[in-house]
Amino acid sequence: ATAWDPNANWPVTALAVSGGAVYVGGSFTSIGDSVRHYIAALDATTGTATAWNPDAGWPVNTLAVSGGTVYAGGKFSSIGGKAREYIAALDAATGAVTAWNPNASGEVYVLAVSGSTVYAGGTFSSIGGKARNRIAALDATKDTLNATDWNPNAIGSFLPYVHALVVSGSTVYAGGSFTSIGGQTRNNITALDATTGAATAWSPDAYGEVRALAVSGSTVYAGGWFSSMGDSTRYYIAALDAVTGKATAWNPGAGPSPVEVLVVSGDTAYAGGYFTSIGGQPQTYVAALSRSWTDADLEVGDGPASAIFSL
Numbered sequence: 001a002t003a004w005d006p007n008a009n010w011p012v013t014a015l016a017v018s019g020g021a022v023y024v025g026g027s028f029t030s031i032g033d034s035v036r037h038y039i040a041a042l043d044a045t046t047g048t049a050t051a052w053n054p055d056a057g058w059p060v061n062t063l064a065v066s067g068g069t070v071y072a073g074g075k076f077s078s079i080g081g082k083a084r085e086y087i088a089a090l091d092a093a094t095g096a097v098t099a100w101n102p103n104a105s106g107e108v109y110v111l112a113v114s115g116s117t118v119y120a121g122g123t124f125s126s127i128g129g130k131a132r133n134r135i136a137a138l139d140a141t142k143d144t145l146n147a148t149d150w151n152p153n154a155i156g157s158f159l160p161y162v163h164a165l166v167v168s169g170s171t172v173y174a175g176g177s178f179t180s181i182g183g184q185t186r187n188n189i190t191a192l193d194a195t196t197g198a199a200t201a202w203s204p205d206a207y208g209e210v211r212a213l214a215v216s217g218s219t220v221y222a223g224g225w226f227s228s229m230g231d232s233t234r235y236y237i238a239a240l241d242a243v244t245g246k247a248t249a250w251n252p253g254a255g256p257s258p259v260e261v262l263v264v265s266g267d268t269a270y271a272g273g274y275f276t277s278i279g280g281q282p283q284t285y286v287a288a289l290s291r292s293w294t295d296a297d298l299e300v301g302d303g304p305a306s307a308i309f310s311l
Helices: none
Strands: 012-018 021-026 039-043 060-066 069-074 087-091 108-114 117-122 135-139 161-168 171-177 189-193 210-216 219-224 237-241 259-265 268-273 286-290
Touching: 012 060, 012 069, 021 060, 021 069, 069 108, 069 117, 108 161, 117 171, 161 219, 171 219, 210 268, 219 259, 219 268
Parallel strands: 060 108, 161 210, 171 210, 210 259
Antiparallel strands: 012 021, 021 039, 060 069, 069 087, 108 117, 117 135, 117 161, 161 171, 171 189, 210 219, 219 237, 259 268, 268 286
């Protein structure tokens, strides 16, 4: 750990970096030596809070920065001194809320920006002036009635939601808790056409919720509460072929609790969550994993990573 220490008084659940600022969201009310309700900007060098202060009315789950705009999603119904239900756009310099107002009907868990489109996932049933179940694409250039025609319609038998979104070229990968999306039966993970919203043939079939996704080249990394991907046992973390959807040999086998966040950089995959073991080694809540690692790299006596934990 470096000397950078904003010292939040409650958990931070969202991070986005732009220039010299680290934008943070969560359930904190104090961070960077200042009172900040659920959202703040921190100096990337000192860790102190800047003057940027939208002052959300309730926790922020997700942040995405695009140009001069910070998009926020969460549990709030007000931010920047104005009414905003669960989603808002903020000026990255001043913190003032913009006129952009999709007005979601329920909590927003995840945001991803691609060009002039903001993809949103959560528990909502309407957003941007249209009926949209748990996933939507929003026009960043329109202030209201801004849901596009893209409508994958994520549904499920029990409290369905979308918790992870990654845009890669012409594909939007989505993870969460659902049994149907994009007009097809898909269990908790899918790839959607970024133009039509239809599910592609890619179908890993996760047995359990998917909470995190990351894409690098021809591989899609997934984390969550699952115990298998298709016909392969994979506890809480997996690597999937971006063409076939099949689990690769990469199998760190986290446990006994899930992976909540994934970031890939170069030859390393970083994982965070509630696990206390991963890759056949004791590791508490955060780990760096070689992307070339497989069960064959375990030392004698470790046992296969996929068999360390049973549900």
